Amino acid sequence: MQQLDLVFSALADPTRRAILARLAEGEATVNELVGPSDLSQPTISKHLKVLERAGLVSRGREAQFRPVRLNAAPLEGAAEWLGDYRRFWEESLDRLDVYVKELKRKEGRHVSKRRRR
Amino acid sequence: MQQLDLVFSALADPTRRAILARLAEGEATVNELVGPSDLSQPTISKHLKVLERAGLVSRGREAQFRPVRLNAAPLEGAAEWLGDYRRFWEESLDRLDVYVKELKRKEGRHVSKRRRR
DNA sequence: GTCCTATATAGCCAGATTAGAATATAGCCA
């Protein structure tokens, strides 16, 4: 789906993920986002446009400021998509779990007096 | 994080998501993936390389076949990242819920005799 | 009005991505 394309590719950049993380603490102006980023203001504006196209942020208008706020709704679709695969990684964790238990059992036999920490 | 970059950008392409969906049903050869895709075999091979770099598939070796199988483990990191934002979309759903309830209350007052369906 | 600040847009560049066609490789089968 088109929307998933936009969301996943917006999330594929660490700068944009950092922006979202910052916005999770509350809305911010563009300059507040530029500050800690060591990127230029136009570059941040471009990243914001990408996030906006993906529906992940929305912009207000207050005098000459254009406050940016998080809009997490599109993340739900992404999370749902991932959810379909949850059983696969849990499965492999189960197998790992079994493996670890088996390992402990063997260790228990061979190194039975290991001290607890 | 680098790994998240690779995973999210691998997921940003619908062809690659389709490949993963197909692999969720079991391993497949390259040609089995080319079949329904209307893309050329080299193109699919390239997509597979992207998925492989993200750690999302692994390749076997059986005679001249190189079976591809799903490796969902890296998806867990992506799901965790998204999980940090769950409260935000749930929040907005809550607000929506409140809004809907409020709406119903008002409708109840003004259109109190609306028939149930 | 002029000046200053916040932000957007334009233009540019280097490098990555995506596609296809053509070709190479690797392994089975006769």
Add this chain to the structure above:
DNA sequence: TGGCTATATTCTAATCTGGCTATATAGGAC
């Protein structure tokens, strides 16, 4: 061996990305 099949690699072209600098716009302050 030669031929067939499965897959990878190379080459080329088009498009996208992410960064910059320079410039434009918009709105408050004086």
